[in-house]
Amino acid sequence: MIHRLQRIVQEVNRAPDINAALLLITESLTQDLTVDACTIFLAKENDPEVMLLKACNGLNPDIIDRVERRFGEGLIGTIAARAEAMNLIDAPGHKKFLLVPESGEVDYPIFLGVPIIAHRDVLGVIAVQRAQNAFNEDEEAYLTTLAAQLATSIERAESQGRFSAPQGSHMVKGVAGAPGMAIGQAIVLNRGVNLESVPDKKADDLDSELRSFREAVRKVCAELTEQAEKMRESLPEEECALFLAYAQMLSGGSLIDDTEKSIAEGNWAPSSWRDTVEQHAYVFSQMEDRYLAERANDIRDLGLRVLRKLMLEQSPYLDFPERTKLAGDDVTATDLADVPPDCLSGVISARGSSSSHVAILAHALGIPAVMGVPNLPVKQLDGVPLVLDGYNGSAFINPDQNLLDEYTRYLAEEEAIEQDLLELKDKQAITTDRRPIKLMVNSGLMSDYTPSLRSGAEGVGLYRTEIPFQIRDRFPSEEEQYSIYKSVLETFDGMPVVLRTLDVGGDKPLSYFPINEANPFLGWRGVRITLDHPEIFVTQVRAMLRANVEINNLAILLPMISGRAELVDSLFLINRVRDEIEEESGDKVWLPRIGAMIEVPSAVYQIEDICSMVDFVSIGTNDLTQYLLAVDRNNENVAELFSSLHPAVLKAMQQIVIGAARSDTPVSVCGELAGDPLGVMALLGMGIDNLSMSVGSLLRAKKVIMSFSYSELTELLQRALTMSDSFMIRDLYAGKLDERGLGGLIRAGK
Ligand code: PEP
Ligand code: MG
Numbered sequence: 001m002i003h004r005l006q007r008i009v010q011e012v013n014r015a016p017d018i019n020a021a022l023l024l025i026t027e028s029l030t031q032d033l034t035v036d037a038c039t040i041f042l043a044k045e046n047d048p049e050v051m052l053l054k055a056c057n058g059l060n061p062d063i064i065d066r067v068e069r070r071f072g073e074g075l076i077g078t079i080a081a082r083a084e085a086m087n088l089i090d091a092p093g094h095k096k097f098l099l100v101p102e103s104g105e106v107d108y109p110i111f112l113g114v115p116i117i118a119h120r121d122v123l124g125v126i127a128v129q130r131a132q133n134a135f136n137e138d139e140e141a142y143l144t145t146l147a148a149q150l151a152t153s154i155e156r157a158e159s160q161g162r163f164s165a166p167q168g169s170h171m172v173k174g175v176a177g178a179p180g181m182a183i184g185q186a187i188v189l190n191r192g193v194n195l196e197s198v199p200d201k202k203a204d205d206l207d208s209e210l211r212s213f214r215e216a217v218r219k220v221c222a223e224l225t226e227q228a229e230k231m232r233e234s235l236p237e238e239e240c241a242l243f244l245a246y247a248q249m250l251s252g253g254s255l256i257d258d259t260e261k262s263i264a265e266g267n268w269a270p271s272s273w274r275d276t277v278e279q280h281a282y283v284f285s286q287m288e289d290r291y292l293a294e295r296a297n298d299i300r301d302l303g304l305r306v307l308r309k310l311m312l313e314q315s316p317y318l319d320f321p322e323r324t325k326l327a328g329d330d331v332t333a334t335d336l337a338d339v340p341p342d343c344l345s346g347v348i349s350a351r352g353s354s355s356s357h358v359a360i361l362a363h364a365l366g367i368p369a370v371m372g373v374p375n376l377p378v379k380q381l382d383g384v385p386l387v388l389d390g391y392n393g394s395a396f397i398n399p400d401q402n403l404l405d406e407y408t409r410y411l412a413e414e415e416a417i418e419q420d421l422l423e424l425k426d427k428q429a430i431t432t433d434r435r436p437i438k439l440m441v442n443s444g445l446m447s448d449y450t451p452s453l454r455s456g457a458e459g460v461g462l463y464r465t466e467i468p469f470q471i472r473d474r475f476p477s478e479e480e481q482y483s484i485y486k487s488v489l490e491t492f493d494g495m496p497v498v499l500r501t502l503d504v505g506g507d508k509p510l511s512y513f514p515i516n517e518a519n520p521f522l523g524w525r526g527v528r529i530t531l532d533h534p535e536i537f538v539t540q541v542r543a544m545l546r547a548n549v550e551i552n553n554l555a556i557l558l559p560m561i562s563g564r565a566e567l568v569d570s571l572f573l574i575n576r577v578r579d580e581i582e583e584e585s586g587d588k589v590w591l592p593r594i595g596a597m598i599e600v601p602s603a604v605y606q607i608e609d610i611c612s613m614v615d616f617v618s619i620g621t622n623d624l625t626q627y628l629l630a631v632d633r634n635n636e637n638v639a640e641l642f643s644s645l646h647p648a649v650l651k652a653m654q655q656i657v658i659g660a661a662r663s664d665t666p667v668s669v670c671g672e673l674a675g676d677p678l679g680v681m682a683l684l685g686m687g688i689d690n691l692s693m694s695v696g697s698l699l700r701a702k703k704v705i706m707s708f709s710y711s712e713l714t715e716l717l718q719r720a721l722t723m724s725d726s727f728m729i730r731d732l733y734a735g736k737l738d739e740r741g742l743g744g745l746i747r748a749g750k
Contacts, residue, residue: 004032005142009149010285018157022055024286025150030057033139035128036108041069041076042116042124042154051080051124058129059103067100071122074098075113080122085114085144089134110134114143118151119374119637123158126150158375169400172376174348175639176393177359177369178696181411181748182346183404186327186397188382189335195274195303196329199382203268213259213269216309220302221247246302255280255299270310277303327381331358336365346388348395350376353639355622355672357508362390363675364448366696370395372636391747410748417744421699425456429702433709437684439702440496440692442670444468449491452695456702459495461692462557462618462670463488465540466504474512475536481543489551496553498595498618498670498692499544501537501570502530503559507634521632526560531569541577545589555593557618562600567613570594599623599671604652607659617660618692621671621679625649643726644673650682650721650729657686668692677745678733680704685717700745707740 008025026038037058041051053067072081078096079086091097091111112135113127126147128135188199203209228243249255255276262272277299285296326339331349336358347362347369354371362369368390377397387396387407396403429437440461441452452460468476468484476484489497504510505525517523530537541556548554558570574594582589596603596610599620603610611617621644626633628649631642643649653669660667668690673679675693680701683691693701716736720729737743 004028005146005149008146009153018154019054023057026055026057029126029128029143029146033128033135033142035130037129039076039127040124041067041080041127043080043122044068045158048121051076054124056103058108063100063103067103069098075111076125076127079113079115079125079127083115083117083122085112085140087112087135087140091129107131112140112143114140114147116147116151116154118155123151123154155374169396169398169403171394171396172373174350174370174373174376174393174395174636175353175642176390177347177349177352177354177356177371178363178367178390178694179700179746180346180366180368180388180390180696181407181414182368182388182390183399183407183411184345184386186348186381186384186386187339188327188378189331195277195300195307198270198274198307199379200271201268201382202266203263206263206266209263209269210260212310213263213273216269216306217250217256219309220305221250223305224250246298249299249302250306270307273303273306273310277307327376327378327386329376329378336361346370346386346390348373348376348386348388350374350378351636352634353636353642355626355633355642360442360622360672360694361445363672363694363696364442364445366451366694372639374636389748407748413744413749418699421703424699424702424706425454427456427702427706429705431684431705431708431710431713433711435684435689435710437705438668438690439698439705440498440668440670440690441695441698442692443488443695446487448695449488452698453491455695455698457492457495457695457698459553460488460492460497460499461668461690463497463499464503465500466502466508466510469502469504469510470508472512475510475539478539478543481540482547485544485554486547486551489547489553493551493553496555496593498555498557500557500559500597501527501540503527505529521626527558527566527570528560531566531573534573537570537573538577541574542581545574545578545581545592548590548592549585549587552590554590555595555616557595557597559597559620560600560623561596561598561610562602563606564609564613567596567610571613597623597670598656599627601627601652604655607656608662611660611663611665614665616666616668617656619653619656619667619669619671621649621653621669621673624652624671625673628652643730644671644676644679645682645720645729645733646726647721647723647729650686650717653683653688654686654717654721657688661687666690675701677701677704677737677742678730681708681713681733681736682717682720682729684708684710685713685715685720687714703742703745704737707742708736
């Protein structure tokens with residue numbers, strides 16, 4: 001059964017024409033469940049409370065695209081409204097039964113219908129009918145399983161515009177990744193790593209498009225022939241033949257002809273190739289013969305090889321338009337680095353959440369990011385006008401004039417706020433009842449340094465050393481690290497600089513140090529890796545301590561501390577390295593202040609013990625929230641549940657503050673909450689007086705600090721802690737900001 005299910009779902013995922021795939025599903029189901037009729041209704045895009053018959057088998061096909069059912073109307077509408085299956089032996093006898101006269105369904109009284117649901121939304125209904133034999137439990141379970149699997153595929157197909165390309169102006173909703181607004185043009189970055197995400201695009205120059213396609217094909221052919229030769233030494237002849245067969249497919253025939261035809265019709269080579277490959281693979285996948293059906297994978301494999309070459313040939317965005325909005329299925333931190341900073345003004349990604357690294361980076365660059373937009377029509381987005389609202393996580397595709405006017409006005413207001421904020425840059429961050437707050441920046445890129453100093457940062461509260469590791473293709477040497485660290489320590493001379501030891505693993509991969517785990521966030525991460533690889537840790541600490549010799553403003557922060565043993569081992573190594581360098585050089589080598597990140601729940605409950613061993617602690621609200629709420633910080637399916645203002649997170653942080661106070665250990669916060677105006681209010685109320693944030697948030701945070709008294713924030717926190725969910729807490733703090741006329745700090749328009 002699982003094979004039948006897989007086959008059906010693959011049909012939808014791979015079919016270039018989804019409507020045709022739905023028809024095929026009804027045919028397959030009619031056979032698999034030995035039924036007389038099968039129908040699929042899907043909710044209409046422009047009116048999701050009404051479903052339209054999209055496919056049927058065994059009934060009069062003329063009713064396709066003509067029969068509609070409102071939620072609650074007829075059996076189909078009732079299934080949708082109740083979000084529940086219906087298994088009937090006498091459908092016409094049911095009070096909700098509605099006959100479609102020209103369908104012929106009255107002959108089939110035995111009825112089973114199940115809803116197709118994705119992310120709590122009913123997308124449609126699948127129903128099967130027959131003349132005799134009631135549906136048994138197995139059949140009901142089979143159809144329910146199929147509908148659940150199809151839901152994701154249908155949702156994806158809808159988002160990719162495979163039912164119909166989205167027309168005109170429309171809004172898509174994700175989650176707020178980085179605050180701010182932007183108006184501009186979307187650019188879809190594609191590295192040719194998968195066929196599905198190649199965007200549609202018209203070719204500017206057909207001849208050059210054709211040339212690059214032929215060149216890519218020629219190179220792949222040459223590689224394949226060479227591989228076949230090499231493999232001959234170690235593989236039997238018939239296995240080598242595969243490479244030659246691949247090369248053969250590229251030497252002419254319909255794969256090549258169809259692509260060239262599509263290019264001649266004005267399409268750029270990558271999407272022409274994508275369509276041809278998908279169509280050919282689809283035809284093979286439908287073949288009854290298992291061997292031939294498997295060939296679909298060969299075609300896709302070949303498709304990818306050529307695509308990769310093609311994308312290398314084509315560098316479509318060497319000239320990024322001004323005000324580029326980078327869009328993609330899963331925009332990554334390194335994608336951002338591909339766009340010149342003065343061209344990039346926003347990010348929108350179908351995957352990810354507010355604490356994904358790409359969002360954090362966008363925040364640091366001061367550009368809005370909208371993350372986790374499940375229905376982002378990535379393929380149709382290239383070159384399309386876009387308005388991004390990073391405050392509430394929405395975007396408008398093809399905005400109409402009214403919307404453009406509205407957001408142009410908001411942008412002007414935002415600009416005015418930014419101008420006002422600039423006046424604060426040399427002022428001390430101090431509450432109205434004169435409690436000073438230290439404002440530091442989170443960094444990891446040299447490009448942050450100047451803006452940080454210009455915004456009046458009082459030091460670096462978190463330097464993510466993994467960023468220089470991630471942009472290389474091998475571990476940086478001690479000397480390379482030495483000069484990176486020295487440059488940040490020197491730039492912020494006279495101010496504290498907190499360098500965090502390497503925090504890779506989880507969602508921060510190193511291409512040259514692959515880690516394959518089923519559960520990466522609960523696996524080999526941060527200090528766990530570096531303690532298992534003391535050679536990496538020691539090299540890094542050596543570089544840090546040496547860079548600090550003449551400056552002495554270094555503090556070292558240890559990520560992912562979950563217990564005493566990790567601290568004992570880290571402190572031992574740091575002390576040993578210090579002694580070694582001192583012995584080697586004869587210079588005085590400072591032992592820096594050493595801190596532990598509190599971002600794993602176990603550390604919250606051991607806070608007093610941890611504080612007895614370190615000079616300071618820094619709360620990582622991103623991971624602390626992820627682990628306390630069991631919400632993956634990068635998973636768009638649960639992004640709505642990720643909130644660092646959740647009462648459980650606030651209570652944990654209060655416990656940290658109380659525990660640390662027993663030994664007078666300073667507490668700072670370096671997660672994203674520290675730069676969120678509402679978070680600033682909550683953290684100050686807790687007694688925290690050291691916040692480290694993306695440079696883009698610094699002046700906003702200062703404005704908030706200077707607008708409230710410590711005593712009123714303490715009282716507000718007490719009220720917040722009695723509340724049962726993060727929405728109430730958010731409203732409480734947002735209401736207070738509005739009272740002070742500061743709503744513009746957290747949303748578009750005042
Ligand atoms: C955090 O977890 O809050 C944090 C600051 O570290 P990172 O986001 O780099 O994991
Ligand atoms: Mg962290």
